[in-house]
Structure formats: structure tokens, C-alpha cells
Amino acid sequence: MPNHKKKRPSWDNYFLKLAMLVSERATCPRMHCGCVLVREKRILSTGYNGSVPGDVHCEDEGCLVIDNHCQRTIHAEMNAVLQCSIHGVSTEGATAYVTNMPCTNCSKALIGAGIKEVVVFSEYHDTLAETFFSIAGVELRRIKMPKKSIDYDLKSYSSAQKKKKN
Numbered sequence: 001m002p003n004h005k006k007k008r009p010s011w012d013n014y015f016l017k018l019a020m021l022v023s024e025r026a027t028c029p030r031m032h033c034g035c036v037l038v039r040e041k042r043i044l045s046t047g048y049n050g051s052v053p054g055d056v057h058c059e060d061e062g063c064l065v066i067d068n069h070c071q072r073t074i075h076a077e078m079n080a081v082l083q084c085s086i087h088g089v090s091t092e093g094a095t096a097y098v099t100n101m102p103c104t105n106c107s108k109a110l111i112g113a114g115i116k117e118v119v120v121f122s123e124y125h126d127t128l129a130e131t132f133f134s135i136a137g138v139e140l141r142r143i144k145m146p147k148k149s150i151d152y153d154l155k156s157y158s159s160a161q162k163k164k165k166n
């Protein structure tokens with residue numbers, strides 16, 4: 001069996017790892033969150049927490065904290081749903097892969113958007129997400145954080161080498 005077979009990630013790990021990658025674009029130092037919306041194993045959209053278009057970034061100008069929450073950013077889950085609205089893509093019945101437990105507002109937005117399942121690997125402070133998910137019948141799964149390294153071994157891919165002229 002080729003070696004890469006063993007390293008192939010599960011669907012859950014694949015989408016959550018993508019959410020981690022997406023979170024690298026986040027602009028609030030209090031939280032880097034990434035979200036990937038998926039239906040039938042296909043990505044609908046991605047989102048990370050960032051300022052509204054035109055606003056300064058928390059990492060440059062400091063956070064805008066009220067009641068222990070930074071108010072400056074649109075959260076990752078919301079941005080993922082909003083991206084679907086911009087593109088006219090239905091989120092009905094989709095799964096949200098999020099790096100952390102959604103906040104109360106995002107959990108309600110995900111429910112309102114018809115999300116049926118949420119997969120996370122870490123927590124969030126002061127959130128009623130679990131309560132609302134349970135009321136709405138949204139399945140919540142916690143899995144282990146996917147590994148942070150990327151398996152991309154360019155040197156070993158023979159097809160990526162220029163053929164030697166004979």
C-alpha cells in the first residue's frame with residue numbers, strides 16, 4: 001500500500017483542519033476562529049472572524065470589548081452563512097465545522113440558517129450554544145483537534161518532476 005494512504009484524513013478531520021487553516025485569516029487576537037459549511041461532503045462556504053469591510057482590525061487598533069466580548073468582528077460562523085447569502089447558496093441541512101463552540105448569537109444564526117449538525121474541537125466562554133442546539137435538535141459533536149501539520153511531500157511526487165530528456 002502506498003504510504004500516503006495511511007495518512008489520508010477522515011472527512012471530519014479534513015473539514016476541521018480546513019477550518020483551522022481558514023482561522024489564520026482572523027483579525028481579533030482574542031480568538032482565531034474558522035468555520036466551514038459542508039453539505040454532502042462538499043464545501044458551501046468558509047468564514048473567519050474579522051472586522052466589517054472598511055473597519056480597522058483588532059490586531060492593529062485593539063479590541064472593542066463590551067461585556068467581556070469583542071464587538072468589532074463578524075464571527076466566523078456568521079461570515080460563512082453570509083458568504084452563502086452573497087452567492088445565493090442554501091445552507092439548509094448543512095454541517096458547520098467550527099474550530100470552537102459557537103457563541104450564543106452564532107449558534108442561533110446557525111440554527112436559523114437550517115444547519116443540522118455542528119462539529120467542534122474546542123470550547124468558548126459564556127455561550128448558550130449547547131442549550132439552543134439541544135432545543136433545536138441540532139447534533140453537536142466534539143472531536144479531537146486535527147493535527148496542525150500538513151502532509152505535502154513535494155519531493156516524493158514523481159509526477160511533479162519535470163521529465164528528464166533522453
Ligand SMILES: [Zn+2]
Nearest residue numbers: 028058063070
Ligand atoms: Zn477583537
Ligand SMILES: [Zn+2]
Nearest residue numbers: 075102103106
Ligand atoms: Zn459567534
